[in-house]
Amino acid sequence: MKRNYFDFIICGGGASGILLLKALQEDAYFSQYSILLIEKEVKNSNDRTWCFWEASSSDFEPLLSKTWDHAQFCSKGIHLEFTLAPFQYKMLRSAGVYKTFYKQAQQAKNITFLQAEVQDVQTLDDFTEIVTSEGKFQSKRVFNSLFNPKLLWNQKKYPVLQQHFVGWFIKTSQPVFDPDKILFMDFDIPQEKETRFLYVLPQDPYTALVEYTLFSEQLLEFKDYEKGIRSYLKTKGITDYVIEEKEQGNIPMTCFPFEQFNTSSLLHIGTAGGWTKASTGFTFMNTRRNIKRLLPFLKKEKPLSSFTVKNRFRFYDLLFLDVLTRHNAHGSELFSRMFEKNHPVRIFRFLDEKTNFWEELKILASFTFNQKIWFLRALYQRLF
């Protein structure tokens, strides 16, 4: 007889789903529990390149495709180079992650995989039911990573920007890249009244991932991102290359309180749970951190709705998004001031939510008089 009740159900086997599954599998406490992972696709492709910075090494190390110790930041008239120590910037390709973690999880007797489309997720009494193309399943602990962007468009209280981009993996005929340095942001391109930059991750002197990226409200047509990459490469004298792969992404940047949809038996995770850092779009490391906090929480058997991710950094992100939305044409100036006036390590620690209040004041102090007025106005409007 087909089984319909599981101790844990994870909807979606992308980054957050598979990272949660891995964490549950590696903690002996959870080996007594049945776990179901529902994913509609066969996950084995490089549909994502996940980058993040961290100071220590982790069990991801064997899967990393590249690490960097140095970075550059550019904007009109500004060229900064810096070492990232104590951090390293790290790159993972998703195919390796999916293949390794899925294979690892398939060896566990308590884990079941279901390839099916989730059609509905509903909390009923003290459990949550998932309706799929392959039947209905119930659990008292459901983790849902299926992101529904419509929730964001039906409200006005929280601004929604998108980190949207197209990336080309290119191979050049000449050695043109410095493989030791990433180009974190290069705003020295036409801004077109928005916040636009290039992001370059060199793999070796001949190959790099070059991404044309925007933090803005509206997506572009695919050809416009490509035009941006092509013209950037041309300004750098790079004209002889082949495009080996392409990547496209669109990550929501918002402080919308996704947790309002959690219930005692349902927790939204990953982007669907608001685990994307609202001011940057970085999600991967936040997801790892939240899962690390989630495991001890699960052992206490508390209602899932009491798992909280709110802190003062969320309020900073909210103010930053208010300002960046209203002054999108000036985003490059905001980032330039931050990088010019602060050591990048302080900025990375701030984005990691590890700074103290004094350091946060210093970051605020780095903005120009006008920029400070924008932040104060945003603060006033949020408070009154």
Ligand SMILES: Cc1cc2nc3c(=O)[nH]c(=O)nc-3n(C[C@H](O)[C@H](O)[C@H](O)COP(=O)(O)OP(=O)(O)OC[C@H]3O[C@@H](n4cnc5c(N)ncnc54)[C@H](O)[C@@H]3O)c2cc1C
């Ligand atoms: C191209 C790209 C590059 C990115 N690069 C970075 C980066 O460098 N650093 C960083 O921090 N973040 C990055 N992000 C943002 C973020 O880390 C990723 O989007 C990450 O995959 C989010 O994890 P998730 O689990 O929330 O969603 P996903 O990984 O998208 O997982 C959701 C899963 O649900 C499945 N699914 C969807 N609907 C259904 C359904 N109805 N039924 C069953 N299954 C369903 C999907 O197939 C998918 O596998 C990137 C995003 C993209 C798109």
